[in-house]
Amino acid sequence: MQDTFVLKGNICFSADRDHLSVFEDSFVVCEKGICRGVFSRLPEKYRGLPCREYPDRIIIPGLVDLHTHAPQNGFRGLGMDRELLEWLNAYTFPEESRYSDPEYAGRAYRIFVEELQKGATTRAVIFATAHVGATLLLMELLDEAGLCAYVGKVNMDRNCAPEICEAGAGESAKETRRWLDLCAQRGFRTVRPILTPRFIPACSDELMRELSKIQREYGLPLQSHLSENRREIAWVRELCPDARFYADAYDRYGLFGGDVPTVMAHCVHSTDEETKLLRKRGVFVAHCPQSNAALASGIAPVRRYLDMGIKVGLGTDVAAGFSLSVFRAMADAVQCSKLRWSLADDSLSPLTMAEAFYLATKGGGEFFGKTGSFEDGYEFDAVVLDDANLRHPQKLTVQERLERLVYLSDDRNVEAKYAAGRQVAGKKQAAGCCSDRAGAPAAEAVRK
Numbered sequence: 001m002q003d004t005f006v007l008k009g010n011i012c013f014s015a016d017r018d019h020l021s022v023f024e025d026s027f028v029v030c031e032k033g034i035c036r037g038v039f040s041r042l043p044e045k046y047r048g049l050p051c052r053e054y055p056d057r058i059i060i061p062g063l064v065d066l067h068t069h070a071p072q073n074g075f076r077g078l079g080m081d082r083e084l085l086e087w088l089n090a091y092t093f094p095e096e097s098r099y100s101d102p103e104y105a106g107r108a109y110r111i112f113v114e115e116l117q118k119g120a121t122t123r124a125v126i127f128a129t130a131h132v133g134a135t136l137l138l139m140e141l142l143d144e145a146g147l148c149a150y151v152g153k154v155n156m157d158r159n160c161a162p163e164i165c166e167a168g169a170g171e172s173a174k175e176t177r178r179w180l181d182l183c184a185q186r187g188f189r190t191v192r193p194i195l196t197p198r199f200i201p202a203c204s205d206e207l208m209r210e211l212s213k214i215q216r217e218y219g220l221p222l223q224s225h226l227s228e229n230r231r232e233i234a235w236v237r238e239l240c241p242d243a244r245f246y247a248d249a250y251d252r253y254g255l256f257g258g259d260v261p262t263v264m265a266h267c268v269h270s271t272d273e274e275t276k277l278l279r280k281r282g283v284f285v286a287h288c289p290q291s292n293a294a295l296a297s298g299i300a301p302v303r304r305y306l307d308m309g310i311k312v313g314l315g316t317d318v319a320a321g322f323s324l325s326v327f328r329a330m331a332d333a334v335q336c337s338k339l340r341w342s343l344a345d346d347s348l349s350p351l352t353m354a355e356a357f358y359l360a361t362k363g364g365g366e367f368f369g370k371t372g373s374f375e376d377g378y379e380f381d382a383v384v385l386d387d388a389n390l391r392h393p394q395k396l397t398v399q400e401r402l403e404r405l406v407y408l409s410d411d412r413n414v415e416a417k418y419a420a421g422r423q424v425a426g427k428k429q430a431a432g433c434c435s436d437r438a439g440a441p442a443a444e445a446v447r448k
């Protein structure tokens with residue numbers, strides 16, 4: 001059962017991409033897991049609810065990681081010396097092949113979930129590996145932690161090392177159905193399956209046909225990679241000579257948005273035609289700036305996507321991205337957009353911090369439905385941030401303090417976390433009743 005309660009603190013959220021709303025010393029209401037809005041004076045009808053006070057803390061919606069790879073967490077910060085295709089063969093496929101061993105997978109995924117839980121992420125869209133057992137284990141651990149996630153058993157039946165390559169399209173489809181049936185039996189609470197063809201070079205035409213059938217049978221959303229690296233794109237052209245452009249290689253199987261909620265990571269080098277199709281089909285772009293820098297892939301034209309009305313969120317893309325922090329992804333998105341503006345194309349103005357905040361919350365959150373905001377009717381995900389250790393001699397506004405928390409991206413500033421209306425991390429408070437506090441003048445805030 002989800003809780004009904006009120007949080008009190010300095011509340012920040014984005015309702016649109018240009019503005020950050022800041023409510024100092026205010027209240028945010030959660031009613032049976034649904035946000036009922038932010039109030040500087042608590043309405044009468046909520047005054048009987050339990051109130052958890054976070055004096056002088058900053059409270060934001062939970063952050064959304066629209067693209068990451070759980071089995072790559074263990075080699076974050078290693079092997080940053082290749083481009084995509086060499087990097088996959090040298091580091092990624094050998095590591096992912098270890099997840100055939102349930103004991104190894106258990107150890108590694110426990111670390112991943114603990115690390116995710118320590119940060120400000122409440123929702124994530126996650127690649128597992130091709131292994132059914134290990135993928136279910138990851139889903140169980142995330143569900144136990146109360147984190148909201150889409151998790152995909154990866155499909156890959158060509159152009160990869162034998163120890164990670166599935167034995168043909170039939171086998172890959174059979175294992176995917178087995179995985180989906182086991183997911184249904186387990187009845188996860190906060191975790192859902194998502195169809196996950198790795199990328200076109202690793203999926204045969206026959207496999208794509210099978211996945212298309214499975215998608216329709218089970219009504220699944222889909223995640224994959226798109227137009228990340230120039231050599232990858234040239235390879236797709238060779239592998240799929242009939243496809244008009246990379247996205248068309250998904251689209252011709254009905255696996256590119258429209259009725260299929262779809263998130264595509266990267267879109268660094270999408271052509272005009274591809275960009276138009278992203279918009280037409282309502283496909284989400286997971287912008288992964290750190291990964292794109294690390295693998296020397298390039299910098300996606302996020303400003304253009306936003307101006308066109310394409311849906312965009314942020315991804316950490318671990319382990320091509322070395323940080324699991326979506327705060328860090330926000331800072332990187334702003335930084336990379338500035339480099340792109342100064343070095344490549346000054347027609348696209350750099351992203352602002354308010355825009356990065358929007359992408360990390362409501363922008364990516366839309367993939368999960370009404371999430372990522374404190375507006376009335378949104379699922380209640382919240383992160384309580386304590387910045388007392390980020391010392392400064394001058395007075396700062398709440399917005400400035402939040403900006404520092406983003407740039408300095410340190411999980412130790414996360415004091416408590418709520419996902420889908422439940423507290424999932426941080427000390428639990430014995431909540432008092434709101435009625436004593438609703439109209440009281442702002443408590444004297446003592447900053448250490």
Ligand code: GUN
Nearest residue numbers: 092198199225291317320
């Ligand atoms: N394309 C196919 N697989 C991967 C992966 O694991 N990481 C990244 N960044 N791109 C991919």
Ligand code: FE
Nearest residue numbers: 069225265317
């Ligand atoms: Fe990726």
